[in-house]
Amino acid sequence: MNTPILTIDERHNIDAGAWFSSLSPTLRAAILARATVRRLADGASLAARGTPAEDWVGVAKGAVRVSSVSLSGKQVSLTYVEPGTWFGDIALFDGLPRTHDASAHGATTLLIVRKGDFRELLSQHVELYDALLRLNCRRLRLMFNLIEDLNTKPLAARLAKQLLLLAKSYGIEQGEEIRIGLQLAQEDLAQLLGASRQRVNQELKEFERDGVLRVEPARLVVLSREKLMAAAER
Structure with a gap:
């Protein structure tokens, strides 16, 4: 063959x-x-x-x-x-x-x-x-x-951990930023976490305010892997 x-x-x-x-x-x-x-x-x-x-x-x-x-x-x-x-x-x-x-x-x-x-x-x-x-x-x-x-961690920590996994599997490094190549709607991300889209949206906005990531129309961009790792360990 x-x-x-x-x-x-x-x-x-x-x-x-x-x-x-x-x-x-x-x-x-x-x-x-x-x-x-x-x-x-x-x-x-x-x-x-x-x-x-x-x-x-x-x-x-x-x-x-x-x-x-x-x-x-x-x-x-x-x-x-x-x-x-x-x-x-x-x-x-x-x-x-x-x-x-x-x-x-x-x-x-x-x-x-x-x-x-x-x-x-x-x-x-x-x-x-x-x-x-x-x-x-x-x-x-x-x-x-x-x-x-799912039973022990708050949503923010679970979201951060999921984003770290996505960055590892689909991340495209651009300088200090990591652009997640897999296009996921917030609804898809919420389903992976067993949460509502509204709650995931709130946590993403909080991450944006803290300088952890940037939410683009079709992409999520990790600005600080260290801050994201810290959020996953909360």
């Missing part, structure tokens, strides 16, 4: 991913040899809740919005899968349907490994089992930390 054709930036995003870069060169090459490229326009659906799991997915560009539907029928954002991240393996392991909806957020490039190829990789590379076990342990730890924050 041939290595999928990606742009230089897309290939860099895959190779630089913390999990993927920790694999042996042999396993990385084997995964890429079985992957195909899929490019999605903003808002295009990747998977729907309740459908059979058929793919293991790596994000090479853009982001994947993982969402659910509330009791009122509203689509609620749960997380955004960043470039360099692989996901979808849990449903391939347990054979159960997808648990959430997934769609492209912005123009998005994905590497797709079909279920049959994923199983072949597992059978031929024992290393992959161990690597995926470590990956899912990390996901569990992050989930427990999120639950702890």
